[in-house]
Amino acid sequence: MDISRPTMEVATASATALIGAVVCYGALQNGISWADGAPQPGYFPFYIGCLIIFGSAVTAVQTLIRRDGETGAFLDGARLRTVAAFFLPIVGFTLISGFLGLYIGMAIYVFYAMLTAAKFRLHNAALTALVVVVVNFVIFEKLFTVPLLKGPVLEYFGIY
Amino acid sequence: MGNFGQLMDGFAVALTAHHVLIMIVGVLLGLVVGVLPGLGAPNGVSLLLPLTFTMDPISAIILLTSMYWGALFGGSTTSILFNIPGEPSSVATTFDGYPMAKQGQAVRALSLAFSSAGIGALTGVIVITLLSGWVAQFAMRFGAAEYFAVYFMAFASFIGMAGGSPFKTLVAMMLGFAAATVGMDTISGESRLTFEFDELIGGISFLIAVIGLFGLGELLLTMEEGLKFEGVKAKLDLRTIFRTVAEVPRYWATLVRSALIGCWMGITPGGPTAASFMSYALGRRFSRRGRHFGKGEPEGIIAPETADHSAGSCALLPMLALGIPGSATSAVMMGGLMIWGLSPGPMLFTTQPDFVWGLIASMYMGNIIAVVLVLATVPLFAYILKAPFTVVGPMITVVCVIGAYTVASHTFDIWLALLFGLAGYVFKKLDYPLAPFVLAMVLGDKAEDAFRQAMLTSDGSPAIFFSNGLVSTMMGLGIFLLLLPAITALAGRIRSGAHKAEAA
Incomplete structure (x- = not known):
């Protein structure tokens, strides 16, 4: 194509x-x-x-x-697939973030991207996702006090 | 000598420990942004802007401009070591920088690039110091019609001096204007082009557009091209650095020519990218060793680097003095000024002298800090770039998505950014220029207000745009620039026609 x-x-x-x-x-x-x-x-x-x-x-x-x-x-077809493989997960990331908040969205996205595109092992991908979430949480919530969208799950656990 | 005294006051503002620290942080962030492909200076500044809303304006602008210097320097590092321009404006640096690095002279190439870049940047800042006060004073006489004429001239020069199709430039620019009109009309209070979408009443932020077009769009392009880093090892030793720096003054002719090109392209909205290409092309034509360009010539590194940086700093002059940015990044910064409650333009020099001269003084300091830091961090960034792009790409994506959200805390903005990302990807592949789009988006409201106010004072007669010498000259120049592509095409046809006639 x-x-x-x-x-x-x-x-x-x-x-x-x-x-x-x-x-x-x-x-x-x-x-x-x-x-x-x-x-x-x-x-x-x-x-x-x-x-x-x-x-x-x-x-x-x-x-x-x-x-x-x-x-x-x-x-060409191969390049289209490469671009789609990169872009569609971002759409998913945005969709999930709308319902569950940005932190959960980014955790799932990074985990998925590390697992598939970067071919990390399961536990390394999970670790990377955790590090990304924690680093962003510290930067935005603590250092710059710019709150990101938390979503229902984090609010249930009392994190605002 | 008034400017000099004010500059000294500016140094008093800029040289506090707090501000020097901000400069260092800004330069380091800028280096990261400049080194990573997919994150450029306009996008980096947009991402950082929402975080500065709570800072005081002078600290905020020092942070943003320092980031800009860092990004300009960082872009050259990857051009030379990896043959991958971190910034569009450092593409021309790859032509001779990478070949020289491959010959085992990576340190020499880097030192040449950074020292000539530093000279270019300082030339630019000196031009700003000398001219900005004068330009601002001149602009104090401007009324609405004159302002519209200046905007008209700026936009016409984009179309007239664009490298590619002038019609694509026109479309990109007008799309930017259209995006700027979405939302509440500032004069009548009616909502325009919102089509009953509540999310659109507040308008579309230019920051979202920049994050999408320059950030996500660039990422898609980089992904598609299947980026592979093939680095050249660089071991820094001080002797080579000093020997290279001592070698630079020998190329004074190239330095002067490139700095002049850079200043001109920076003040008129040509931008650093066009400046570096033009300087490289002219360097090749004028140099005695022009035939060797592309094989690792020192002049081939000095020419684009000097022009790139002098254009980058000069782009801030029209932004400060006239309220018209000379490049995409300075357009974003100007948007920032407006958000902080300052109105860029000649009044800024009289109402906020501390801010203006503090900023200008910080440019001297920021560039010196940038030269030192960029040399010190070369090994670090060479290490970072060993990480595969399949890992780095998603990280940049996360930063872009968060950045889109922090602009106004709306998830709708993330969708808009994704849309702009796709548009930016297609536009880039089809050679639509993106800088006019951003410029039109930032200036759209102001240009429209100037136009409507001028028309109000003249009762709807367009004759007001030709009512005195100043405004007619500017409008005339603008029209000339608009017609420039047609004129050159016609001239080319006549000349080729003449050739045919001679041959026959």
Whole structure:
């Protein structure tokens, strides 16, 4: 499964153009004209949105015209898997942190990453996870007194 | 001589034991950030910023700027020893630094890099000392229209002087503006582009964008490329260091040229990365030994390093004096100033002289501390980098996720950072520049306010942007810069046309 660079260029330009359209639509809701001698709140964002669409359109057209130029691969299957294997656990980390708090989230994430990506042994991975949690707890809760999200489990044990 | 007296007062502020300690901590943190690929200066400063909210502003800015110096120096270490630039701005250092290190002269390469970097940085700071007060005084006459013209010029120069596609720069920049408008409108109080999402009413913090784009995006890219460290061993001995430092003055022509390029690129928003590449290219063209560039030439190390650091420090001049940052990192710092309740710009020099001159004085000290510390810690960081990236990567991820959360204690922000991370990864691979995005996000509100206020005073007539000599000159320059890519393309076509005509 290879994704070619021109394909990705056009896809990205379409995505940015879509964002531009959303910005224009949102600006229209605020009003883009002049009222009482002053621009309405949507005036400035509307033109920003138009410029995004303009820039995206030119980029897409340039890619399509210069088809012969850059035809290299953007991403091949193996690389896509590497990136996904790194990114998906971070999504999991964020998801778990939302429910159980950042400390439990980071413990599970570090444990998993050390076990699979870094190929640590079970007890070494667990130890690393513990060290990361303790170091972060000391830095944020004690040194800088910036509380991180605790979640229900830590609160149950009386750690705020 | 007013500046000199104020600088001395500044030294009195900066040279307390407390502040020197902060500088050392900042430089060390910066070195870590600079050495590790995936953690860069803009991202490092963003991560540290939420922790400074409770500090007093002068200590906070000294911590952040010291971290910035450390990151600039740290980036060069990995470039030379591992052929892996820790920072985008030290890519050009790998061209000659790594070959020289491979020839067994790692210490010479490092000493050359650090001493020329130190000279570059000090040149930059001297330029700031001499010019900032003057620029600020000049800017005191600015009204809303003039401010908009300055912003316009800054953004136009990004598009005009961008290396890649000007349209991609335009898209990146306008996306930044759009992101800045999300949330409550400061003038009317209406909520904009929030589409009924409660989480978006407070707006999108530029810190989240930086952590995603520069932090997570960079990590994904590094992971994909399958990073392997193939280090060169470096044993430091003082004799080689001193001999190399004594060798540096011989390259005075390269030093002067590179420092000038750096100062210029730093003040105009070209940034350190562009400066170091340009300086390397010009160095190769002007040097008598230009043919040998790329094989471990001393001048090939001195040129990019000097320019990188003088641009890095000069980027703080427009931030302080005009409220317009010259690089992504200084954009983040300026955001910090606003969060601490200071408004960057010419008024800062009259209302907060202690802050401004304390900061400038700390730049002299911070860079000297950075040179010493970076030499002292080379063996330590060479050791850290032996750890495989599959271990280091997840640790950096944890730091980024926590950093995204600490900005405002919202889990929603972590999701946003992940989204920005994916966007940053794709944008980087497709050569969209990221610095204009961050700059537009930080300056978006201010540029829009200036525009709307100017239009209010003129009753909606755009003629106000050409109402006097100063503002018309700036707008004219801005328009010229915008059209620069088109002009060069046209000139190139005419010239090639002429060649064809001659041939026929």
